[in-house]
Amino acid sequence: MNKYLKEFLHRGLMFGGFGPIIAGIVFAILGATLEDFHIDGWQILLAIVSIYILAFVQAGASVFNQVEHWGVARSLLCHFVTVYLAYSLCYVANSWIPFEPMVLVIFTAIFVVAYFVIWITVYLAVRATEKKLNKNLRRL
Numbered sequence: 377m378n379k380y381l382k383e384f385l386h387r388g389l390m391f392g393g394f395g396p397i398i399a400g401i402v403f404a405i406l407g408a409t410l411e412d413f414h415i416d417g418w419q420i421l422l423a424i425v426s427i428y429i430l431a432f433v434q435a436g437a438s439v440f441n442q443v444e445h446w447g448v449a450r451s452l453l454c455h456f457v458t459v460y461l462a463y464s465l466c467y468v469a470n471s472w473i474p475f476e477p478m479v480l481v482i483f484t485a486i487f488v489v490a491y492f493v494i495w496i497t498v499y500l501a502v503r504a505t506e507k508k509l510n511k512n513l514r515r516l
Contacts, residue, residue: 383439388432395431396424419470426466433462452495460487 403420406413415423440446440455464483467473473483 380439380443383442384436387438388436391435392428392432395427395429398431399423399427423470426470430462430466434459437462456491459491460484463487 403415403423437455437458440451440458443451446454464480464487467483468475468480473479
């Protein structure tokens with residue numbers, strides 16, 4: 377088995393279980409704050425399975441950033457596409473967003489902006505840490 381696929385599956389299995397815990401917390405908050413909150417068994421099952429898959433894919437997709445022979449653009453594109461597909465399919469399957477073209481365009485725009493804000497923040501943080509470490513190494 378490809379080492380990256382194995383690592384994808386390993387990370388997904390390690391962290392996928394956090395998704396249903398988060399779904400349970402969200403359902404508990406909704407139940408405590410909304411008077412007429414109602415969810416049936418099938419909706420709960422679909423949400424738990426979907427959130428598990430979403431957490432699994434989110435954790436597993438981090439392996440794309442460690443493929444040595446890929447450039448930054450390719451790894452970011454693969455990560456973005458994988459995570460975007462997981463989120464959009466889970467959101468539509470659970471009716472958290474309606475399957476309407478304009479809603480999907482808005483969702484996609486928000487997702488793209490949030491994705492790149494997060495990655496630019498990570499990039500700047502790593503770059504600042506790298507500069508700090510290099511400065512400390514030069515002192516030695």
